[in-house]
Amino acid sequence: MARPVVLVVDDDAGVRESFRLTLEDHYDVVDVPDGLRALDAVRASQVDLVLLDIRLPEMDGIEVLERIKAIDEGIEVVLVTAVRTVRTAVAAMKLGAFDYLTKPFEEDELLAVIARALEKRALEREVTFLRGELARARDFDEIVGHHPAMQKVYHLVAQVARTTTTVLITGESGTGKELVARAIHRQGPRRDKPFVAVNPAAVAESLIESELFGHERGAFTGANQRKLGRFELAQGGTLFLDEIATLKGELQVKLLRVLQEREIERVGGTHPIKIDVRVVAATNADLKDAVARGAFREDLYYRLNVVSIDVPPLAQRADDIPLLVQHFVHRYSRECNKPVDELSPEILTALREYGWPGNVRELQNVIERAVVLAEGPVIQLSDLPLDVLLPKHREKVRTADHLPLKNATEEFERQIVLRVLERVGGNQSEAARILGLHRNTINRIVGRSKTS
Numbered sequence: 513m514a515r516p517v518v519l520v521v522d523d524d525a526g527v528r529e530s531f532r533l534t535l536e537d538h539y540d541v542v543d544v545p546d547g548l549r550a551l552d553a554v555r556a557s558q559v560d561l562v563l564l565d566i567r568l569p570e571m572d573g574i575e576v577l578e579r580i581k582a583i584d585e586g587i588e589v590v591l592v593t594a595v596r597t598v599r600t601a602v603a604a605m606k607l608g609a610f611d612y613l614t615k616p617f618e619e620d621e622l623l624a625v626i627a628r629a630l631e632k633r634a635l636e637r638e639v640t641f642l643r644g645e646l647a648r649a650r651d652f653d654e655i656v657g658h659h660p661a662m663q664k665v666y667h668l669v670a671q672v673a674r675t676t677t678t679v680l681i682t683g684e685s686g687t688g689k690e691l692v693a694r695a696i697h698r699q700g701p702r703r704d705k706p707f708v709a710v711n712p713a714a715v716a717e718s719l720i721e722s723e724l725f726g727h728e729r730g731a732f733t734g735a736n737q738r739k740l741g742r743f744e745l746a747q748g749g750t751l752f753l754d755e756i757a758t759l760k761g762e763l764q765v766k767l768l769r770v771l772q773e774r775e776i777e778r779v780g781g782t783h784p785i786k787i788d789v790r791v792v793a794a795t796n797a798d799l800k801d802a803v804a805r806g807a808f809r810e811d812l813y814y815r816l817n818v819v820s821i822d823v824p825p826l827a828q829r830a831d832d833i834p835l836l837v838q839h840f841v842h843r844y845s846r847e848c849n850k851p852v853d854e855l856s857p858e859i860l861t862a863l864r865e866y867g868w869p870g871n872v873r874e875l876q877n878v879i880e881r882a883v884v885l886a887e888g889p890v891i892q893l894s895d896l897p898l899d900v901l902l903p904k905h906r907e908k909v910r911t912a913d914h915l916p917l918k919n920a921t922e923e924f925e926r927q928i929v930l931r932v933l934e935r936v937g938g939n940q941s942e943a944a945r946i947l948g949l950h951r952n953t954i955n956r957i958v959g960r961s962k963t964s
Contacts, residue, residue: 515540516560516630521550521576522592523569531563534619535626547571547579554583555728556783558744561610561629566593566600574603581608583729584738586636588629637745638706655691656839659829665692668821673699678771680756680816681794683823686871689794690752692823696792697750705749710742713758721763722779725770731780743776743787750790756816757797757808768812791816826868826875833863836872840879841891852883854890858935862893866900893935894946898928901935901946929957 520531520543528543535541542559544550547568553559562580566573577589588610593600601612610629613622655662672679673696681689690709697707715723722731726741742751753759759767770776771791775784793816802808826833837855845852868874882895893901929943933954936942940958944951 517542517558518626519544519550519553519559519562521545521547521562521568521573522565523567524565527565534622538623539626545569547573547576550576551579551583554580554587555738556781558740558785559584559587560633561588561590561626563626564589564591566591574600574607577604577607577609582737584740586633586740588633590625590629655688655695656836657829657832658835659824659832661824661829662832665821665823668819669695669699672696672819672821674701676790678790678816678818679792679821680799680819681792681821681823682799683794683796684825684871685796686873687823687825688872689796689823690754692821693750693752693792693794697752697790700750700790702749702790706746707750707752708742708746709752709754711754712763713755717760720759721766724763725766725776726778726781728778728780731778735780738778741776741778743770743789744785746789748788750792753791753793755795755797756793757795757799757802761809764809764812768809768815771812771815826871830864833875834860836875837863837879840876841883844880844883848883850883850886851889852886852891856890856892858893859891859896862896862901862935893932901932926957929954933958 516539518535518539518541520528520535520541522528522531522543523545525545528545532541532543542553542557544553548571550562550564554562564573564576564580568576573591573593577591580587580589585608589608591604591609591612592615593612594615604612610632611625613625655666669692679693679696681692683689693709694707697703710723712720712724722735722739722741724741724743726739726744727735729735729737753767770787773784774788775786777784799808799813799817803810803813826836837860841852841855863875863878870877878897878900881897882891885895886892929947929949932943932946933940936946940951940954943949944954947954
């Protein structure tokens with residue numbers, strides 16, 4: 513894995529060489545004699561920490577510190593001086609210096625300060641993604657299901673997790689492709705490093721290159737400071753590229769080069785940056801068809817599709833629905849602090865009969881809604897949305913499209929009421945409650961149905 517980069521800034525060549533000899537067994541060391549070259553080095557490559565002498569020609573250390581933080585506020589800076597004053601120390605700390613070393617100092621003291629500074633930098637990087645993890649509280653945190661198709665997914669995840677192989681995950685929207693990618697990451701040797709997800713389709717086309725590869729200060733209007741891209745933020749870990757089929761041609765070329773060369777170049781940058789990142793991609797599109805149409809590069813397709821994992825739609829594993837329902841009921845009853853732990857007998861029948869075009873994500877949302885609306889410990893049919901409760905009436909309603917508006921409306925109304933009555937065993941009071949209608953209205957519609 514890539515080692516942290518330490519930049520040594522001192523006008524004394526002997527001091528720079530001494531630092532290099534002390535640090536090069538642990539870090540990649542770059543040394544420069546003045547502030548201007550230090551700023552050039554920070555702009556040109558990824559620097560994790562700067563050892564900065566206060567007394568420099570042309571531009572003193574305090575000014576260099578301020579400019580470094582303007583380029584990349586995440587870089588840790590340790591100031592080094594022969595004479596320590598309270599005023600200088602206060603100024604340095606206000607500008608974001610990590611620590612202040614006074615010459616002479618012991619080698620162990622230097623190494624300890626650097627280790628603490630780099631640990632802080634690593635923690636700050638991960639905090640961003642921990643916040644992202646917390647924001648995903650709505651997503652289930654483990655794969656649920658016993659269907660043979662899911663067993664195949666588990667088997668493939670276990671096989672590829674131990675490797676660094678690029679993986680392509682396919683499946684409809686809402687099937688849990690990102691969940692599979694996270695499982696690969698968690699079960700592999702990179703589990704303690706970042707898992708970074710990006711969906712190119714969710715990022716403006718003009719910004720996606722910067723989002724992936726980062727940019728330098730001044731690279732474009734609004735680029736007021738350096739920004740690390742998702743590849744650099746995932747250093748040592750896993751980058752999940754969702755909906756990869758939406759990536760445009762020019763970026764497909766750049767991604768292919770990254771996968772081949774294992775290096776990136778920031779927007780506005782002039783030097784390549786080595787990366788150590790595992791790439792897992794996902795798509796709900798037919799990439800083979802996209803290749804045939806010329807919409808997706810064939811060479812990139814084969815680079816991504818070293819190992820393919822297909823996540824089945826929920827409709828193909830309906831036997832897993834009770835397990836998933838139980839999982840989500842438990843989760844949301846706990847989150848909502850409601851003692852909901854049962855379902856009325858008709859609920860599972862209704863859930864099994866529904867086609868789930870939105871797959872597991874749709875089921876998750878339906879159960880969350882049901883828990884929120886439940887008035888007691890048992891989820892009732894009335895807690896389900898009508899789309900789920902009445903899946904069979906849709907095709908029938910289409911046959912009424914040619915009817916005059918009044919007749920079509922009555923036909924639609926009749927089919928809904930009859931479907932709900934079927935669900936509740938003919939109980940008109942219960943049907944009225946579910947539909948929010950008066951019982952007399954139900955009687956009228958039922959009577960109209962008998963005469964038609």
